[in-house]
Amino acid sequence: MSGGRLLRVEADGGSRGNPGPAGYGALVKDAATGEVLAEVAEAIGRATNNVAEYRGLVAGLRAAAAVDPDARVQVRMDSKLVVEQMSGRWQVKHADMRRLAEEARAVLPADRVDYGWIPRAQNSHADRLANEAMDAAAAGRQWQRGTPAPGGEPAPAAARPADGAGEPLDLVLVRHASTPLTEQRRLSGRYGEDPELSGAGREEARRAAECAEVRGADVVITSTMRRSRQTAEVIAEHVGAPVLVDPQWDETDFGDWDGCTTAEVVQRWPAEFAAWSADPTVAPPGGEPLVAVERRVREAASALHARWAGKRVVLVTHGDPLRALLRQCLGCGAGAQRRIRVDPASRTLLRLHGDGSSEVVAVNRV
Template sequence: MSGGRRLRVEADGGSRGNPGPAGYGAVVKDAATGEVLAEVAESIGRATNNVAEYRGLLAGLRAAAELDPSASVEVRMDSKLVVEQMSGRWQVKHADMRRLAQEARAVLPAGQVDYGWIPRAQNSHADRLANEAMDAAAAGRQWQRSTTAPTTTTTTAATASAVATPPAAPAGGGGRPLDLVLVRHASTSLTEQQRLSGRYGEDPELSETGRQEARRVAECAEVRGAGVVITSTMRRSRQTAEAIAERTGAQVLVDPQWDETDFGDWDGSTAAEVVRRWPAEFAAWSTDPAVAPPGGEPLVAVERRVQRAAAALRARWAGERVVLVTHGDPLRALLRECLGCGSHMQRRIRVDPASRTLLRLHDDGTSEVLAVNRV
């Protein structure tokens, strides 16, 4: 493989019925930092699992080539069949798969691409996209594409009632501030066990306690008068947002830039388990925001996407009240930016499940913090 930029493609595909309503998903990451650079997905009508998996691979490779045609690309999939065939160890006998394999090999020179198998649990991001695409195919829908920068992100109606698509440049608020109500999602079973629950992990739904918390947030004074509720793509965040929207009548918009940190190999672990199993890695991560959990995302990558998303909010919603349902790390990163605090303060800010933090963002880039961690 070449020695320049390194990208990682994770891809998946599937079919409800094999053959049946099919779809694929793929994500491109910076291999060094774990930052998500592109997401692609599509419902492809009726097809087999294997054809859908190849379609996901092909889409992921094309997305990587568009980002940097000279990059070294590591492809990781939970399909042993595709990995072994593309590595040249197994023959491709099926005509449709043979054609797709040839197209995939033509995207980038062979010396730039490396193939490897990963367990399904480590391919959860692409798996989620593929399942949403299959949902769309089963319902006879086409995939809805988002224009949220900087990734090529797609979202179906199964994910949200609409997709946030802020303009590229500020529309000009005439000095009108954005009143932003930051809500941390309500509790899940993993929240209650104090286990890490990252961007590409289990994606649990709200627990019974969490559903009660979400209903209480929906009744609180801070969310009244909001015309829109913006949420991450993650299930617990979406369910909290939907409870608020049902009570207030606000529109729900989805933006993946507000997803939780990707905790990689630490996902599902408690802090004590991480310290015991990865003492050196945890120590480095605790002191350096550029260090990622093994297989995960560093804090600096979270900060970058939060900054982009916050700038889009200022531009699009000046003069409005907006509820933003997100997760611990993105919420703390935005609050730190408003307070002018460094990354060393990230773990010192407490934000409880279903808590509210109130910010006022001005179009000149200044901010006011009105309240933190209201419960």
């Protein structure tokens, strides 16, 4: 590897039953100083150890790309299987792992990623994050970073009360601008292709950056996904605000349905689609149920208010998280999820109060 900042990704995953309740954890460090720059963790439902480890790898690489898209990355894991397969020395035979390996390779150019094995004792930070995510899921909660990392790193600002915690938060929700998959009306989830903005999408992002709603923003927050980050960067540059990345705002994991149109899903998975449409606790095959999206959105919104009360925040996210937050503000049930229209690069304005109440100021402005 040559050129660019050097980052280190440590990732792990585990399953309590193999297969069983599973989760992953990953962190990004500055390779020179050891400073922890990002942590991600998530419970992923029922899966095997190997799938969970691959999911941790994908999440870690995406977090590294969010920190610095031009960085060189050292990946260090205690899974010899993942390291050898991603290094190209072993074949990837299992279909689920083959899909995840392809997703990992798509995050950063291969010549900027180096894979190496480390003993489990040296991967304890990522292991701890994975277990925290599984413990949180067992308690009915979504994992949220909020404790000091090894080495004394303080809890992130989002976990600490802001000085103006009693003041309302003005939140401008922006759906990411269009991608080729958006234009084809194909599902594009958090572990799918992760496409870039299309030509039309870049123009949509430019127009969103110039609209009145985003003026005066104190910060622009985005999901980890490329289309969201690209939209956020255009807005942030125009308004002169910093960009922060939060994986809690990633799109739903659509599992096996990723990349399909709704018509294709109905044709290939009619019973599963009907169950998913009727019950928010049902997940797409290999994916994430709506209730899981709702949990992480609720916790992320609470953290936003705790950190940014009294400020104006632009949040660039995706269709499902945006609708879920809007429904929570309106007090609507899950049945309204698919009836709320949010166009690419549209703006939805909310005001969140410290007592948990909220106001919906505008929806789907384009």
